[in-house]
Amino acid sequence: MMGMKPGPDSIGIIAVSHNCIGVAARACGLVSLEPTKVAEILKDRPSWYRDCRCVDILHVFPTGNGGTIELIYMQTYAPTTLAAPRDFWTLRYTCGLDDGSLVICERSLTQSTGGPSGPNTPGFIRAEVLPSGYLIRPCEGGGSMIHIVDHVDLDAWSVPEVLRPLYESPKIVAQKMTIAALRHIRQIAHESSGEIPYGAGRQPAVLRTFSQRLSRGFNDAVSGFPDDGWSLLTSDGAEDITITVNSSPNKLVGSHISPSPLFSAIGGGILCAKASMLVQDVPPALLVRFLREHRSEWADPGVDAYSAASLRASPYAVPGLRAGGFMGNQVILPLAHTLEHEEFLEVLRLEGHGFSHEEVLLARDMYLLQLCSGVDENASGACAQLVFAPIDESFADDAPLLPSGFRVIPLDTKTDVPSATRTLDLASALEVGSGGALRGSGDSPGGCSTRSVLTIAFQFSFENHLRESVAAMARQYVRAVMASVQRVAMAIAPSRLGSQIQLKHPPGSPEALTLASWIGRSYRAHTGEEIRWSDTEEADSPLKLLWNHSDAILCCSLKPAPMFTFGNNAALDMLETTLVNLQDISLEAILDDEGRKALCAEFSKVMQQGSAYLPGGVCKSSMGRQASYEQAVAWKVVGDDVAGAPHCLAFMFVNWTFL
Secondary structure: OOOOEEOOOOOOEEEEOOOOOOEEEEEEEEEOOOHHHHHHHHHOHHHOOOOEEEEEEEEEEEOOOOOEEEEEEEEEOOOOOOOOOEEEEEEEEEEEOOOOOEEEEEEEOOOOOOOOOOOOOOOOEEOEEOOEEEEEEEOOOOOEEEEEEEEEEOOHHHOOHHHHHHHHOHHHHHHHHHHHHHHHHHHHHHHHOOOOOOEOOEOHHHHHHHHHHHHHHHHHHHHOOHHHOEEEOOOOOOOOOEEEEEOOHHHHHOOOOOOOHHHOOOOEEEEEEEEEEEEEOOOHHHHHHHHHHOHHHOOOHHHHHHHHHOOOOOOOOOOOOOOOOOOOOEEEEEEEEOOOOOEEEEEEEEOOOOOOHHHHHHOOOEEEEEEEEOOOOOOOOOOEEEEEEEEOOOOOOOOOOOOEEEEEEEOOOOEOOOHHHHHOOHHHHOOOOOOOOOOOOOOOOOOEOOEEEEEEEEEEEEEHHHHHHHHHHHHHHHHHHHHHHHHHHHHHOHHHHHHHOOOOOOOOOHHHHHHHHHHHHHHHHHHOOOOOOOOOOOOOOHHHHHHHOOOEEEEEOOOOOOEEEEEOHHHHHHHOOOHHHHOOOEHHHHEOHHHHHHHHHHHHHHHHHOEEEEEEEEEEOOOOOEEEEEEEEEEEEEOOOOOOOEEEEEEEEEOOEEO
């Protein structure tokens, strides 16, 4: 292909097209599976290509050399509510070579190529597969070397101009198809090795099925195909939110799913409220991580309770939305993650709460099965997604799932910002978790998409006599969520952080620089030692040394209920929080009973002698995850006050790690 250039990830060898017809990506990689197994996986496109709705093999013809020719009709989902889905009519040729290699070639059948004409489905736009395929070579000693070429023309001219980057970006094709195929094969190979521990007592294949069902259910909701039973509910004129209903939900979820009060015998169905909007100046990964870790910023507990109650045969009134209503704590329970941590499955437990006497009777912990993907800011063209569905305590393998969630897709190419400025700016302060995925080989840290399209879809079950009430609630709720997300996006956008958020000690400010000097000076005065900095750190600024230190260093106020006022990057990672939210966390909340006892026993020593060493133990992050540490050091931070009055207390958690 003309103009192929290096891009967007460091898996094997990846190249993307530049100024050619359509969009293309090319890759090669080594996997520990035999060629026939690799070919079987690659042909099962719905298992790894999340945008694939269905693949129908309409005709199969054997060839004289032992190969096969297949005529295939494939439908794909629309990525947003603002564009039509695509379908493909292709010919696929598979054959073996003398050296044991397998070749799978595919291209569209069009008027210019000849051949039979394929199905014509209303509502779909016909896209084209240009010559593409796979070469799978056996390796000595086992395994295979895979060469992948994906080349498609998605008819970008048929979509609104603002959305054309979704259909003209080879990086998006690389992420959704090329890299996804390689990652899935490696995931299967890793699972086959037996090295993956079972999450919640379930085999990896079962958990992978849950991930596929969540993703597929969300795609079904966004696209709302009539042949699945979806129909448009009449709206009140110019409406930014689309409401669709499905009165045949069993057709949608499939016969293999167990019956549930979700679809009650008295008659009802599923209602979906969905919308898409543009988001400016915030990386998709950063936005989705924030939505995942700070659910209380956008979710309404009454709506969560309604969704949870639909899983039980309990009557539950349609909630009214409560601005700023109390949200119980959320605890994230990890279930599984892919080999390269680009996607993870988890259970989210929301603590029970009630607002009235009736609700208190129903109040109990609620559970959501949640799938999060694309949260590495440095993966070019990656779509970030957060999808969740209520589940009950039994968490059966065949439990019905009604997914809702968010999808954020970058519309523009990334623009690089100097990494030096990002080291201590508020973008670093607001990184709400450690991504842990691969960095793109050509991307500098801190790249930021200037525009993204955000798609929101929420699904609710309803009984027929409450349909209009549920529709009104859903419309109001999605509008409120959109407003909350817009507010969050403005607050955490790296380019706007300086003017939008006021922090007590924002990194880089004179106050933070002074505090860092006090912390280091007080540690030296009280312990007789220097804080052990990394040998590779540049000592041009005490704040940089403090911020980049591998141990978690926190400052808290000297009040009856000590609250944190500052933390370095490692501390924010350990507590899974941001500088904004750190100031809402108390010292007592993160320590376990043993840690609190140890601190109480040594507190007078800290105040009188200036410092104390505390034994190793376990602390708890804002997400409820436990982190162990080998030792903690507590010391009194003294400022420039002549009287030597303490400014705050500092703590260092040495060699911490998540359990």
